Amino acid sequence: MTQDLVSQKVKSVSGRLSVPSGEPALAVVLFAILALIPVVAGGYIVYVLPQYMIFGVLALSLGLLWGYVGILSFGQAAFFAVGAYVTGIVMGADFGINPVYLAVLAATGAGCLVAAIAGYFLFSAGVRATYFVLVTLALSIMAEQIAVSQSQITGGWNGMYVNRPELPFGPIGSLSLGGDYVMYYVVLPLVALAYFIVRWLMAARFGKVLVGVRENEDRMIALGFGVPFYKTAAFALSGAVAGFAGALYALHSSFVSPSLGGVLFSTEVVVWVAIGGRLSLLGALVGGIIVASLSNYLSAVAPDTWQLMLGVLFIIVIVFFKRGLAGAVSDGVRLLTAQRGQTNE
Amino acid sequence: MSEVLRAEGLSKRFTGIKANENVSFSMEAGSIRAIIGPNGAGKTTxxxxxxxxxxxxxxxxxxxxxxxxxxxxxxxxxxxILRKFQTPSVFDELSVYENLEIAVLGTNRAADPRPARIRSVLETVRLADRPDALCKHLSHGQRQWLEIGLLLGRNADLLLLDEPTAGMTAEETAATASLIKELTKDHTLSVIVIEHDIDFIRDLEAPVMVLHLGEVLTEGSFDSVANDQRVRDVYLGT
Structure with a gap:
């Protein structure tokens, strides 16, 4: 009897290398719910929810970095802004063809490239922890400053308008993104795609090496892993995902402004992921969607105090739920199943 | 037999301190070599x-x-050339199996698939019955073995073990000596061991190099070294 209990206990313990196996199923449920929302709700919600899903992707870009590699970045808004501005610039250029796909690709590539260059120099120089965070903070400041100062390209403080385009489908025809319902059902699968691609990469060899780096960097080096390369690749991937989110944002909101790249917005991303749960990709994604929605709601009902309320929520999570919503949920599920197991015996 | 490692006149000076002075060393593939010496003799350097x-x-x-x-x-x-550190350096928050999953990444061998290799490494380091245990819940000795297991999971050729029996019980220490002998049994893997525990060094039945104040004091079989008056003076203290 005692033996059984002991062996059961050992079985139920698993480390943090593998992404929780139930997570993709939970993600499917989430995306299904999101797919049904326009059926029951309408108007403003259908217009605004894609924006929060896009913020969820931005949170995902930080989640993969902070959760898997243990690298905190205050530069996600910079990559997001790079993606958004590149989209605006490409959409505004006169190519003679519909540039929407090119714009999204270029935005993703630009986010990736900026992160890769910054990451390459920092990680090969062995910049770690706090010093790295400080540099990412500077990236956000630079992004905002460049957006303001290069006004002949970016429009400066006036921002940049991006028309909602048509999505061409070759000989089949094309789909106008002008309507909110169409936009909703274009953004949702792209958000799901971003999640599942990142999830797949993190469950593969790449993600396992990153977890090793997070858990014990010196051990990984001594085992012969090229740690700076993997960190740079993770940062570049994070930049690409953030750039992709920036592109979707530009197309959805039709407007890009310098504050998208600022420190303030970058800090918001960190708060989303901390509240959602940085060790879970789904937690980060959901954190982005929920906390961004909540911010919007609070700012409407309590315009003077909403940031204070969000700050209090952040502190509560940091103090009591270090692993965020996702951690609290998985602990709750474990507790429930453990209790059920006991009553069954 | 072929030579796996040769060091020629190695010196290491930190500002004002000679940590190692003109140390020369060579060992054959598939053999064990023990390095002993009092604290500060320059073994870890x-x-x-x-x-x-x-x-x-x-x-x-x-x-x-x-x-x-x-x-x-x-x-x-x-x-x-793979090194075990003085304090066990493993992935504490991960399970034993996950630790090895990381270690074998990128070491594909068609004839020897990775899950099978993980199992055989687990058996070698005596952790086959605890694959799902979180590493931080292992005893100190088991973490030492797991770290050796991580090195074995790579394509190891020469293991450098820095005090592998630190914090072990007498039985664990004896088991570690036979583990190391097992590893070199088929003469493909070589091992250099730094240790303080004299019984453990005797059990290894391997040539011993004695370092003192950063220099080689003497080299030879365990018995010849243990009976050397200079070694007794500086190290064994008898």
Missing amino acids: FLSMISGHLPPTTGKIFHKGQDVTRMDVVKRARRG
């Missing part, structure tokens, strides 16, 4: 120069005939 964690001030290091003196830790590890 010597190991760090072999692993690439410290560059020597002067001298050269050859691995299987190739000069590796200027190679960094990662390059040497990829050649098969």
Whole structure:
């Protein structure tokens, strides 16, 4: 009897290398719910929810970095802004063809490239922890400053308008993104795609090496892993995902402004992921969607105090739920199943 | 037999301190070599120069005939020179199996698939019955073994073990000695061991090099070293 209990206990313990196996199923449920929302709700919600899903992707870009590699970045808004501005610039250029796909690709590539260059120099120089965070903070400041100062390209403080385009489908025809319902059902699968691609990469060899780096960097080096390369690749991937989110944002909101790249917005991303749960990709994604929605709601009902309320929520999570919503949920599920197991015996 | 490692006149000086002075050393593939010496004798510094964690001030290091003196830790590890640290360096938050899953990444061998290799490593390091245990819940001795297991999961050629029995019980220490002998049984893997525990060194039945104040005091079989009056004076204290 005692033996059984002991062996059961050992079985139920698993480390943090593998992404929780139930997570993709939970993600499917989430995306299904999101797919049904326009059926029951309408108007403003259908217009605004894609924006929060896009913020969820931005949170995902930080989640993969902070959760898997243990690298905190205050530069996600910079990559997001790079993606958004590149989209605006490409959409505004006169190519003679519909540039929407090119714009999204270029935005993703630009986010990736900026992160890769910054990451390459920092990680090969062995910049770690706090010093790295400080540099990412500077990236956000630079992004905002460049957006303001290069006004002949970016429009400066006036921002940049991006028309909602048509999505061409070759000989089949094309789909106008002008309507909110169409936009909703274009953004949702792209958000799901971003999640599942990142999830797949993190469950593969790449993600396992990153977890090793997070858990014990010196051990990984001594085992012969090229740690700076993997960190740079993770940062570049994070930049690409953030750039992709920036592109979707530009197309959805039709407007890009310098504050998208600022420190303030970058800090918001960190708060989303901390509240959602940085060790879970789904937690980060959901954190982005929920906390961004909540911010919007609070700012409407309590315009003077909403940031204070969000700050209090952040502190509560940091103090009591270090692993965020996702951690609290998985602990709750474990507790429930453990209790059920006991009553069954 | 072929030579797996040769060090020629290795010296390491930190500002004002001679950690190692003109240490020369060579060992055959498939053998064990023990390094002993009192605290501050330069044992770990010597190991760090072999692993690439410290560059020597002067001298050269050859691995299987190739000069590796200027190679960094990662390059040497990829050649098969793998080091265990003094305090166990494993992935504490992960399970035993997950630890090894990371170690075997990128070491594909068609004839020997990775899950099978993980199982055989687990058996070798006596952790086959605890694959799902979180590493931080293991005893100190088991973590030492797991770290050796991580090295075995790579394409190891030469293991550098820095005090592998620190914090072990007498039985665990004895088991570690037979484990190390097992590893070199088929004469493909070589092991350098730094230790304080004299019974453990005797159990290894391997040639011993004695370091004192950064220099080689003497070299030879365990018995010849243990009976050397100079060694007794500086180290054994009898």
